[in-house]
Amino acid sequence: MPALRCEIGLGLQSDKPAGTYARLARSAEAAGFDVLTVFGDLMYQPPIFPLLEMAGATSRVRLGPACLNPFSMAPYEIAGQIAALDLASHGRAYLGLARGTWLGAVGLDQPRPLTALEETAAVVSHLLRGDPGAYAGRVFSLAAGTLLRYERQRPAVPLLIGAWGAQGAALAGRIADEIKVGGSANPDMVPVIRSRVQVGSDAVGRDVDEVGIVLGAVTVVDTDGEAARAKARTEVAMYLAVVADLDPTVTLPDGLVAEVGKLVAAGEDAAAGKLIPDDVLDRFAFSGTPEQVAAQAQKLIDAGVRRVEFGTPHGLTDDRGVELLGAEVLPLLSR
Template sequence: MPAASTVLTSRAAVTRRSWLSHGFSGIAYLEVRSCHDFHRRRGSRLERPTGSDRPSEPGTTLRSEQQRPEVPLLLGAWGPRGAALAGRIAGEIKVGGSANPDMVPVMRERLLVGASRIGRDVAEIGVVLGAVTVVDTDGEAARARARTEVAMYLAVVAELDPTVALPDGLVAEVGRLVDAGRDEEAGTLIPDDVLDRFAFSGTPEQVARQAQSLIDAGVRRVEFGTPHGLTDDRGVELLGTEVLPLLSR
């Protein structure tokens, strides 16, 4: 997956690459498995890796100067097992494809399971939420574009969110239309309240209200994902000049 080009502020991140990639989950799994094995080898009390713990081949001498006391780790997960692992080894957990503030306390509870096993304060673990973002001064056009985007992954994320009750048959019908290549038609079936749980969309004021609800729920960071706007450049411009100034801690 290409490296993300990101504009960071203390309040949010504007990510220029989509988190959706068939290869990403496999890469993440290998990294997590490697970290898990590393921690298992260290002993019964799990500790996060530090720069000085980098493995090397026999006979290799490392002369690099340690720049920070530990390696920051963000783990992407929705489920209880992934969150529990993050509670033990990660600095942050990312819930990708969600703009739902109700997921924040759910993830805190799931993080606590792992954190409590090693006596770790769960409050030190940051919760990050991010999803498709479409912002434009034409709010209706932005939300229509977002509906099309969400239609393509609703079937994946909807079942992962225990706080959302979807209309009967919605996921199946949206999936059927997407499979037939009718993405825009599928998007028209997604109600406003469902759209707001899985994407940031609308005018700058609407998107800012969504992001602020996550900040108020206790997230450490909000990540605004592609396509950002009706065009990428215009979306990033509006996020930086119209949305971020409306946010506060």
């Protein structure tokens, strides 16, 4: 069987006015992007709003949230939203699930997160295929005869699990079509994630290559490479403390995370970003000129990812970043 072509995706934050998503989506599809993702970050617009707008403005690209979680949204509601997106896009939806982050800020606990994720996927599958039987899980359940009372485009949609850790990756190996490592542009993570996924895929008799590995991170591209990298440093500073401990292949300078975190807490994001060395920046963001960003993405493609996802803010402005990614980065990639 021939190797699958690597997809290139665009990840969008849900912080824009109505109409902006349609414009960016049309530009991205015309440029040749394969997938459009909307992040499900706490206190931003619900992903379904921009996704439905983009579905109406496109005809080819796959669309999905990365990621929804079962603690702030019930599984039956997740099923309904993804069914609506699949209808609106005529069968181009995918579903991203993750345990969620920072939910303590809204008073939500996250008990048994792996069980909750696995059972959420089961409930969504149950409802999309119109199974009238009962579902009894340890966290979630459906009474017999509980059905979605409207048309579904498909009886199933592709499932992505967002995870870095060994247990989450093993879960993806058992049940998912893709696993996304968010906040990473590091090719050295690809074999690490593949080995973690294989624990789960082996347990259920799947080929590990059935689970596509997706890496995505902050992206800032501009013909002024230094300006792009300076902006990327500021962006990375705000999440370095979250992702640095998750990557076992990276050794950071002593005290870097603490000092960056101290400056970010004081509102001095730009100063925090200036502390991040070039090699660390390149592990956690795509940044620089189109040639530099393409070279970073190519390393991931060569490492065997199924998809590279260029995340917000894309450039010094969203529109310019999407334009450069489509016109000058994509043509340089061999996939």
